[in-house]
Amino acid sequence: MKMLVCVSKTPETTTKIQLTADKTDLDKGGVQYIMNPYDEWYALVRALELKEAGGGSVTILNVGPADNDSVIRKGLAIGADDAIRVNSEGGGSLYIAKQIAAQAEGYDIVFFGKETIDYNGSEVGAMVAELLGVAYVGEASHLEMNGNVATITRDIEGGVEVVEVSTPLAISAAKGMAEQRIPNMRGIMMAKRKPLNVVEPVDAPSTTEVASYELPPAKSAVKLIDPENMDELVRLLHEEAKVI
Amino acid sequence: MVLVFAEATNGKFKKAAHEVVTYGAKTAAALGSDCVALTLGNVEDAGDLGRFGATKVYNVSAPELAGFDSGVFTAAIAGAAQQLGAKVIVLSHNSTGKNLTGRLAARLDAGSAPGVKAVPVVDGGKFTVRKAVFSGKAFADVEILTDTKVVSLVGNSIPVEESGSAVGVESLTVELPAPKVKVLSTKRAEGTTPLPEAELVVSGGRGLKGPENWGVINDLADALGATTACSRPVADSDWRPHHEHVGQTGVAIHPNLYIAAGISGAIQHLAGVNSSKTIVVINKDPEAPFFKAADYGVVGDLFEVLPRLTEAVKKFKSA
Ligand SMILES: Cc1cc2nc3c(=O)[nH]c(=O)nc-3n(C[C@H](O)[C@H](O)[C@H](O)COP(=O)(O)OP(=O)(O)OC[C@H]3O[C@@H](n4cnc5c(N)ncnc54)[C@H](O)[C@@H]3O)c2cc1C
Ligand SMILES: Cc1cc2nc3c(=O)[nH]c(=O)nc-3n(C[C@H](O)[C@H](O)[C@H](O)COP(=O)(O)OP(=O)(O)OC[C@H]3O[C@@H](n4cnc5c(N)ncnc54)[C@H](O)[C@@H]3O)c2cc1C
Numbered sequence A: 001m002k003m004l005v006c007v008s009k010t011p012e013t014t015t016k017i018q019l020t021a022d023k024t025d026l027d028k029g030g031v032q033y034i035m036n037p038y039d040e041w042y043a044l045v046r047a048l049e050l051k052e053a054g055g056g057s058v059t060i061l062n063v064g065p066a067d068n069d070s071v072i073r074k075g076l077a078i079g080a081d082d083a084i085r086v087n088s089e090g091g092g093s094l095y096i097a098k099q100i101a102a103q104a105e106g107y108d109i110v111f112f113g114k115e116t117i118d119y120n121g122s123e124v125g126a127m128v129a130e131l132l133g134v135a136y137v138g139e140a141s142h143l144e145m146n147g148n149v150a151t152i153t154r155d156i157e158g159g160v161e162v163v164e165v166s167t168p169l170a171i172s173a174a175k176g177m178a179e180q181r182i183p184n185m186r187g188i189m190m191a192k193r194k195p196l197n198v199v200e201p202v203d204a205p206s207t208t209e210v211a212s213y214e215l216p217p218a219k220s221a222v223k224l225i226d227p228e229n230m231d232e233l234v235r236l237l238h239e240e241a242k243v244i
Numbered sequence B: 001m002v003l004v005f006a007e008a009t010n011g012k013f014k015k016a017a018h019e020v021v022t023y024g025a026k027t028a029a030a031l032g033s034d035c036v037a038l039t040l041g042n043v044e045d046a047g048d049l050g051r052f053g054a055t056k057v058y059n060v061s062a063p064e065l066a067g068f069d070s071g072v073f074t075a076a077i078a079g080a081a082q083q084l085g086a087k088v089i090v091l092s093h094n095s096t097g098k099n100l101t102g103r104l105a106a107r108l109d110a111g112s113a114p115g116v117k118a119v120p121v122v123d124g125g126k127f128t129v130r131k132a133v134f135s136g137k138a139f140a141d142v143e144i145l146t147d148t149k150v151v152s153l154v155g156n157s158i159p160v161e162e163s164g165s166a167v168g169v170e171s172l173t174v175e176l177p178a179p180k181v182k183v184l185s186t187k188r189a190e191g192t193t194p195l196p197e198a199e200l201v202v203s204g205g206r207g208l209k210g211p212e213n214w215g216v217i218n219d220l221a222d223a224l225g226a227t228t229a230c231s232r233p234v235a236d237s238d239w240r241p242h243h244e245h246v247g248q249t250g251v252a253i254h255p256n257l258y259i260a261a262g263i264s265g266a267i268q269h270l271a272g273v274n275s276s277k278t279i280v281v282i283n284k285d286p287e288a289p290f291f292k293a294a295d296y297g298v299v300g301d302l303f304e305v306l307p308r309l310t311e312a313v314k315k316f317k318s319a
Helices: A037-054 A066-078 A093-103 A124-132 A185-191 A230-239 B015-031 B046-052 B070-084 B095-108 B215-224 B232-236 B267-273 B289-293 B302-318
Strands: A002-006 A009-011 A033-035 A057-064 A082-087 A109-113 A135-146 A149-156 A159-166 A169-173 A196-199 A208-214 B002-005 B035-040 B056-060 B088-092 B111-116 B121-123 B126-133 B138-144 B149-153 B169-171 B181-188 B200-204 B227-230 B257-261 B278-283 B296-299
Touching: A002 A037, A002 A124, A033 A037, A033 A066, A037 A057, A037 A066, A037 A109, A037 A135, A037 A169, A057 A066, A057 A093, A066 A082, A066 A185, A066 A196, A082 A093, A093 A124, A093 B095, A093 B111, A109 A124, A124 A135, A124 A169, A124 B070, A124 B095, A135 A159, A135 B070, A135 B095, A149 A169, A149 B095, A149 B181, A208 B111, A230 B278, A230 B296, A230 B302, B002 B015, B002 B070, B015 B035, B015 B046, B015 B088, B015 B121, B015 B149, B035 B046, B035 B070, B046 B056, B056 B070, B070 B088, B070 B095, B088 B095, B095 B111, B095 B149, B111 B138, B200 B215, B215 B227, B215 B257, B215 B302, B227 B232, B257 B302, B267 B289, B278 B289, B278 B302
Parallel strands: A002 A057, A002 A109, A057 A082, A082 A196, A109 A169, A135 A169, B002 B035, B002 B088, B035 B056, B056 B169, B088 B149, B111 B149, B200 B227, B200 B257, B257 B278, B278 B296
Antiparallel strands: A009 A033, A135 A149, A149 A159, A159 B181, A208 B138, B111 B126, B121 B126, B126 B138
């Protein structure tokens, strides 16, 4: 099976978000980057498990500038065979989806994470599926293959739905699909020699633009309640916060 | 025209459907246009959506829509939008919406804003709408540059408002592709409100010491009519089911009230819960970082504080 895993680069989860003075961008000074956790922990690892069980190949794809190569190399160190980077500074979700779709023909399964932890769009996978005209199952927590038929469990509000789909298909991975793998020394050494093909982007307009960012208002100081007096807490929740 | 996709579960609308129609009506008002609702498949009393501001309700029913296939649903919604000449499409940012927003945007070559929290600002031809980014650590005001626009609304971010009365329902015929996805089974927990939709949430962390101690959390949740949640290590240790895990890598929630007991307040936990309107933290360590993000704090042993709080809630409810 030929598998493609789309990975995004995101700020590390403990990053304190600060903005540039004109509020049009994240202040990137001092920010550490990682591979988007859903892409790394679940999508990539499940693709590798399927390859280990049934053969085939796992290719990593990122749309981004050259400094994303370190994140891509990490994916190769975890076990992907090769990688493609579409050389671009990005241009919004539909722009990224069009770049991915231009590379994604001929794969049996195209994997995504359920969302990026920076822009939280949850939309690129569905966009690519529509552009390719294939089935899409979002927020999937289990994926089993039997020949070319996938049985997928997807998360829905307060429950799960189990579906069956034939390849080719696109899927976005949520918690439960696999367990995180830490690359070992051998993997890291081998990753340096694996092919990372850089290709140029196709033409696509931006459909959205972030006009500005804003930080949430600072929380006022916590009101401490006497642990013996929970009637007081209930009164405040009712009268002051008006939530019960 | 603003077209709202109002989802029904087993033929009935949930609060999310009323929220998106309210949102659509307000968006239409900002644009000086009309809001219509679209329902797919068999829906009871679809015209009731008029109460929340839809001037008309359309329905597409076809055997292809019996199970959820994002490709078929996208064809239905996009087809209806094109027939009606709708320029703005509104959906819920729930599991169904997350399977559809991107497909619709790609199909219509439209700009999209997934996960918006407020009604768009329309100013001199600019359409700008606010969404949460960095898992709630910041907001982005996103301008949609295309003529056709797709937005999906986060649950519990605007109040439902009644502004009209029931309206007529008209059938539409849209050409649909054959489904590629076959639904084998659908399971939903009965009774409790799912976490992403919950208004009241009671959550436990490692401070609970073990799964056998969850009674104190469940009792408070039952007294309040709240949904239960947990921190990531609790789910990873299988003390609680994975779907209860909230935070940056779990479910992002936006209830009116979030009560956290025995949770330290790590940044990744806060990322998924900081959109809660009111946060109560119960922790025996006065230095726990969660107190900085809390509205109300109780420094004490949760095994004493929670039962006391449960009693106080019961007293309040019966008063
Ligand atoms: C303030 C800000 C700063 C940013 N800075 C950078 C940066 O420095 N470098 C950078 O590379 N990107 C950067 N991005 C882009 C960002 O990481 C996302 O790739 C992009 O915003 C799409 O996000 P989304 O939430 O719509 O994706 P979603 O729809 O939530 O993503 C779903 C899945 O699509 C796939 N996917 C998403 N984006 C890509 C991609 N670019 N390539 C391959 N697969 C992808 C992944 O599998 C992901 O899990 C930045 C975004 C913002 C908002
Ligand atoms: C990439 C990444 C992603 C992550 N994503 C998430 C996520 O999505 N969600 C998440 O929750 N975590 C996430 N984490 C983990 C996070 O960093 C913390 O480790 C975790 O949230 C801690 O869980 P906790 O608060 O239950 O436990 P602890 O940090 O151990 O805190 C237990 C608290 O209980 C208090 N306590 C103990 N006994 C009592 C008592 N008797 N009465 C009252 N208080 C008591 C203690 O004072 C302490 O503050 C992530 C981590 C990483 C690296």
